[in-house]
Amino acid sequence: MTKVAILSVSTVTGDITYHAIAGDKQAHGKTAGAALDALAAQLPSEETGTLVIVQNFRPDRFFGVNQQQRLAELMDRWRAARDAGTTLPAPEQTELDSLIEEEIRASVQRTGALLHDLGR
Structure with a gap:
């Protein structure tokens, strides 16, 4: 059985993209399904059984609640500045x-922890 992890990742523009990973193969897409489809196209036909894990964007030991809250605040300010035709102050952008x-x-x-937990 092929083990697949799908992670959501924020881009620098504030969009979300999805990364599907199975062993040494990986793909990305605008949705979790698109990432999985792109990854499946790379897999040999004999690897038909697939376990899919979708990582939700929730606080964890790798990126905590305070970091997520501050990121959300800054992204809101960044979008407001963009919509107004300006930029964030340099310290906030940094x-x-x-x-x-x-x-x-x-x-x-x-991803490393997931792969370890899956017995890779």
């Missing part, structure tokens, strides 16, 4: 960029 990088690192760590 903090936002840092939180996005932390979230990406957390996704990598989360």
Whole structure:
């Protein structure tokens, strides 16, 4: 059976993209289903049994509630600034960029933990 993990990841533009991972193969899409379909196209036909895990964007040991709340606040401010044709003040943009990088690192760590838990 092929084990697949699907993670949602925020992009720098505030959109969500989904990453599907199975062993050394990975794919992404605008939805979890699109990511899974793109990944399935890469798998050999004999790997028909699939276990899918979808990681919801909730606080965890990799990216906590305070980080998520601050990221949401800054993304709201970033969108408001964008819609007004301006930018965030430099310190806030730097903090936002840092939180996005932390979230990406957390996704990598989360994936590693999932693979470990699945007995890989």
